[in-house]
Amino acid sequence: MDLPEWNTKELTPGQLSERSGVAVSALHFYEREGLISSRRTSGNQRRYKRDVLRRVAFVRLSQRVGIPLAEIRDALSTLPDGRTPTRSDWARLSSRWHADLDRRIDQLTRLRDDLTNCIGCGCLSLASCTLANPHDALGTEGPGARVIDVEID
Numbered sequence: 001m002d003l004p005e006w007n008t009k010e011l012t013p014g015q016l017s018e019r020s021g022v023a024v025s026a027l028h029f030y031e032r033e034g035l036i037s038s039r040r041t042s043g044n045q046r047r048y049k050r051d052v053l054r055r056v057a058f059v060r061l062s063q064r065v066g067i068p069l070a071e072i073r074d075a076l077s078t079l080p081d082g083r084t085p086t087r088s089d090w091a092r093l094s095s096r097w098h099a100d101l102d103r104r105i106d107q108l109t110r111l112r113d114d115l116t117n118c119i120g121c122g123c124l125s126l127a128s129c130t131l132a133n134p135h136d137a138l139g140t141e142g143p144g145a146r147v148i149d150v151e152i153d
């Protein structure tokens with residue numbers, strides 16, 4: 001496929017796919033999901049403004065770090081219409097997720113450390129293994145049922 005001239009203002013779906021590395025079917029999906037938009041030619045063919053390339057890159061990178069599409073769409077909806085997003089626009093959008101990414105990194109770090117301990121152990125004890133029973137917050141209070149509140153007459 002021929003790459004577009006450097007000063008081309010609009011891209012066909014094939015050109016956008018080639019430049020972004022994203023399949024045309026995925027671009028159509030992004031459009032249906034409201035992440036990118038296009039105009040239609042008189043022949044009903046899609047044309048994307050050149051700055052859609054950055055939107056596609058933003059979507060792909062955000063997905064790679066686990067941001068749900070709905071959150072990506074919300075973030076992109078804050079960009080001004082009719083103006084190419086600036087570097088500070090992109091920085092502002094990505095900063096929204098720093099706290100969430102930090103929290104997930106902490107979780108993975110704890111999981112990694114627990115895994116290191118468990119590989120040497122292998123017991124998978126429901127009473128004491130945080131990997132075998134990771135959501136047992138009440139287990140730190142002792143064995144047995146901790147939240148059953150039954151009145152016995």
Ligand code: FES
Pocket residue numbers: 117118119121122123124125128129130131132
């Ligand atoms: S395998 Fe023994 S504590 Fe996790």
